[in-house]
Amino acid sequence: MTDVFVVGEHLQDAVTEVTFELIGMARELAAASGGQVIAGLVGSGVTGLAATLGGADRILVVDDAALELFNPEAHAAVFASLLSGTGASVALVPYTSTGMEISSHLSESANRPLVSFCTSVKIEGGLGATCRLYAGKIEADVEIAGDGAIFAVLSGSSPAAAGRSGGGAVVEQTANPIDPSALGTSPVGLILPEGGDVDITAQDVLVVVGRGIASADNIQEAQALADALGGAVAASRPIIDQGWLPKSRQVGKSGLTVKPKVYLSLGVSGAPEHLEGMKDAETIIAVNSDPQAPIFGVAHYGWVGDLFDLLPELVDRLDGS
Amino acid sequence: MNSVVLLRPVPDPVEELELNGDGTDLDRDYLGYVLNEFDDHALEEALLVKEESGGSVTVLGLGSADEMEQMLYTALAKGADRAIKLGDDVGHLSVRAQADVFAAALANLSYDLILTGVQAADELDGQLGMRVAAKLGLPHVSVAVGVVAGEGSVRVTKEFWAGITAQYDLRMPAVLGVQAARQAPRYVAVSLIRQAQQSGNLSEEDIEVPADPGEVKIVAVRMAESGSGAEMITGDEAAAAERIVEIIRSAGKG
């Protein structure tokens, strides 16, 4: 029997989708071994949210005004305490901005191995996982020695619906085991984004440029194509970090999730963090000079070649048509 | 403010990856290595902080890649004060072991901030920065996108998602996993790198390589499915453009 602990995540009064994905994954794992799914939810005013975690058997709630804003140091310590209290040997942590602060700490505090970038996890027949390494290019099967581990799981690895119901869903209040004011981290506040010039989540057609576009000037060519298609230009993260386009144009894990009718990428490799934000687009067309680019794994149509050869051909055919 | 930046080489993402004979690892014999791109951002942020509020930047490099020294000289040329190469000819280490090595090296240094990249593409067992923070019991922020130095503390911006960020004041010393520096990492002239090679600011430090606990073992690797579900368009750019326009039109657009 193996109990499976899930690190619950929430932001702005809602439990995140990935939390349900992990609870669903944990249900399958626990069912196979006759164990329970135990979810943790930590924050201020989160008791109401606990009721939504219907896929868990037990929901451990630490509801404390001192944990209002996610605090990397405090949340890591609280989850370490919750995990050790349950005695669960397996924990699933979302591989997200908040989970990244927590997983390594659980590994160190529980002295359990940690496996990151997981897309699936197994318990029966020995602990193991499948992981995405090298920006999604390589898939690795991993075996773990011993009877326990922490798994940091990528978003989108499992259906969320399976985590919404089917558990005993007993909510248990737990006192905050730590004093956040004694820690070295003081949250200052949350900052919401300003609206951008273009709402890329509302577009039917997105021309998405990646590092393959090579310079800020070349974005004009992509803009010409987007204009011809009545759409907008969006981008992968490095284009935003270079300052070539505003943050509001970023697709992916730390950007926006888009589901346009047509998503046409030019020089985007398709790292897992990018795929998270676009894999549900209706028609995905990918252009990349590298036949190994992981973007072709989610694309419906792909062409291997130089985007700069293709762009003028496309604009020619669409202009004045 | 004194910063230490932890640098790791990773296989060059631009190169074609090949698997070894028994399909349990990359074929590392012919791999070229480059600095982990997020570590480059960590270095940039440390240099910006130094330019704004003084202090020093020390870079620590671990890894047996031939290119490691070049990465350290490049960091010196960009403005780091001191570079330390940890060990020589160290094989591939788990992140848990890497964190032990870095933590041991940090014990001999005086620092306010430890910065490293938010992640590396081959970090199977966790993120280096957060492991170091856990080992040293220090405050930490991962996915950091900006640092402002204060008196005895530092204000760090952390990114969540969808453009939402939060700010934290951290007591120092603290550890940051840097996603992106406030500006793109700087380039440096080859002549300056040559100068750095003559500077004597690079030293080597012997390390004790922790035994690999062997707790996380890769048993098989394969190229991730690429294009298996996609219709791959053949032909030159003209043929491709023809077909792509057709696809877009059949989706009701264009």
Ligand SMILES: Cc1cc2nc3c(=O)[nH]c(=O)nc-3n(C[C@H](O)[C@H](O)[C@H](O)COP(=O)(O)OP(=O)(O)OC[C@H]3O[C@@H](n4cnc5c(N)ncnc54)[C@H](O)[C@@H]3O)c2cc1C
């Ligand atoms: C916590 C975290 C959050 C992140 N969030 C996001 C996010 O929200 N969004 C995001 O996009 N990334 C995100 N990333 C970054 C992500 O890991 C990748 O680094 C990024 O997606 C890579 O962008 P890219 O595909 O444009 O660049 P690269 O990976 O460098 O790919 C460039 C591609 O262009 C191709 N190419 C080059 N020249 C040409 C040419 N002439 N013609 C055709 N093809 C060409 C190359 O073959 C290559 O495949 C995040 C990372 C982390 C750690």
Ligand SMILES: Nc1ncnc2c1ncn2[C@@H]1O[C@H](COP(=O)(O)O)[C@@H](O)[C@H]1O
């Ligand atoms: N300012 C510092 N300078 C050098 N080493 C430090 C510093 N702060 C912490 N350390 C190292 O981190 C370890 C744990 O630190 P702490 O938990 O903060 O007492 C110590 O044993 C030191 O080796």
